[in-house]
Amino acid sequence: MPLRLDETDKRILRALQENARLPNTDLANEVGLSPSPCLRRVKQLEEAGVIERYVTVLDPSKVGAGLTLFTRVWLIAQDADTIDQFIRAMRRLPQVMECYIMLGESDALLRVAVADLDDYRHFQSTHLTRANGIQNVKTDMPSQVVKRTYALPL
Numbered sequence: 001m002p003l004r005l006d007e008t009d010k011r012i013l014r015a016l017q018e019n020a021r022l023p024n025t026d027l028a029n030e031v032g033l034s035p036s037p038c039l040r041r042v043k044q045l046e047e048a049g050v051i052e053r054y055v056t057v058l059d060p061s062k063v064g065a066g067l068t069l070f071t072r073v074w075l076i077a078q079d080a081d082t083i084d085q086f087i088r089a090m091r092r093l094p095q096v097m098e099c100y101i102m103l104g105e106s107d108a109l110l111r112v113a114v115a116d117l118d119d120y121r122h123f124q125s126t127h128l129t130r131a132n133g134i135q136n137v138k139t140d141m142p143s144q145v146v147k148r149t150y151a152l153p154l
Helices: 007-018 024-031 035-047 080-092 117-127
Strands: 067-075 096-101 108-114 134-140
Touching (some): 007 024, 024 035, 067 080, 067 117, 080 108, 108 117, 117 134
Antiparallel strands (some): 067 108, 096 108
């Protein structure tokens, strides 16, 4: 069950989603609190697990990972051992940015970041194999990024 957030919590979270490096005094001013209560609320949100962690968002093209592909995966079986084996393998791969076990046509959906198509071909032939519980793979390549956000609507 989601934690009940009041409007002040939501203002804090919206501000931190926009800029996690915002100093506490600036955050407090932005959300209408004094610094001490603001910091206390942020700590409470962290301890409750609402704020999982802080990250830096990079421009993929500037760090050699400019190609994003979406890969639908069908597993060799849907038993717990096969799924667990697949999950362990995907968690180890830095190219796999997101991995979802799906309900529907495919068993899993991956968002993969690589340098180029040759890099992806190597990744696919090395890691998206029966050794990792995978039977079949279909890859889609976006032609344009229309929107990419990491901020949840509050």
